[in-house]
Amino acid sequence: MGTKERKEREREELSGLILAAAREIFLEKGYEQTSIRNIADRIEYSPGTIYLYYKDKDSIFHALQQEGFSRFGQQMMVLQAVADPYERLKAMGRVYLKFAKENPDYYDLMFVIRAPMKVLDDEECWNEGQNSFNFLVSVVAECKEHGRFACCDPEELAYVIWSTLHGMVTLDIRGRCRVVSDEKREDIEERGFKALLHLLSHI
């Protein structure tokens, strides 16, 4: 008899329901407003039930972070169509900035908020981030094989490129971009990205 299998299926169903509710509230009202009680209310279960499916609040956000990386990965798929490595690198930057602009809350969860990282103990690997970074490093390395960035270490250059884009995005997301003059603020990330490409094209 398949009662065991059914039970397992039901377990995963509620676990998925909890995550769906968390995602809804998170995307509707943001991180601060996503509480265990809010999630419980939405699925009409008691708060305690949530702890039968997730260790704590942080692990719910870790699950949402993984969803974010999944979306992110899908968006990056378009890069497979770009043959030239340097063109692929440029397209990658644009996809990165587009993802951040369209999913600022997911971006925050993936790269800024501490909560989802707390479930990883000190030296445990952060797989999702690692894969994304490795991919960037590999693209930079390919550029190098094609003659670009001859004097640079791929990992170091990847890190600098990532830092620049991440810096632009977080200055925006966390409200620090108002220091930029009015006429440039609206498209400052686009301007910044072009300036970065300009720098990269001269080495």
Add this chain to the structure above:
Amino acid sequence: MGTKERKEREREELSGLILAAAREIFLEKGYEQTSIRNIADRIEYSPGTIYLYYKDKDSIFHALQQEGFSRFGQQMMVLQAVADPYERLKAMGRVYLKFAKENPDYYDLMFVIRAPMKVLDDEECWNEGQNSFNFLVSVVAECKEHGRFACCDPEELAYVIWSTLHGMVTLDIRGRCRVVSDEKREDIEERGFKALLHLLSHI
């Protein structure tokens, strides 16, 4: 009779005491652990009293942010000794990274945490940040006057440089640097900064 003056002095005294306690707890135990009740306990007043001196919790963190910028400004003083603008720009980057490394909590408050920015309404000016950014822009502009960065807009280039350093610092502070290989992680910011300088020196 100077009762009015004395009262005012006493007001500022307690206001300063609250801020000092907030600073202590913030630097000892971090942002999350700095609560109104913790502050009240430390100065042996009731929680309600704090609201007679500060509008809300955010405005306390805004005051702490200003302190952060004050420290930051003092550290930047050493740049007055650097005559050549490009050397000054390089020294500025090093001071920036040094400040972030030595005062990660202040840095977080100044450039990442949302709370202290909430006291500024939507289009109100963020003076502390504005002054710092303007200073960076002016140094880049001076470089340009000395023949460097000929093809770049000073504000845009200042923004890119700031973004790169800010990105490196926040990836570190918010625990996203573990993707960098072990052998480079320890001094990855130094390596990244050198790579940035390398980029800047080729345009």
Add this chain to the structure above:
DNA sequence: TTGATTTACTAAACAGTGTTCAGTATGTTT
């Protein structure tokens, strides 16, 4: 089918959070 056991869930409690406000006690002024 009955009794034992496991599973799934809830309600309540604990300890904490920011914030407000009626009441009090002290200091100042008339």
Add this chain to the structure above:
DNA sequence: AAACATACTGAACACTGTTTAGTAAATCAA
């Protein structure tokens, strides 16, 4: 001495994450 102003408190309100004793239902064994 009475009136008023100021400074502060303590309790309350509405939240937060998390734990746990208790319950009701489902499953299993005899």
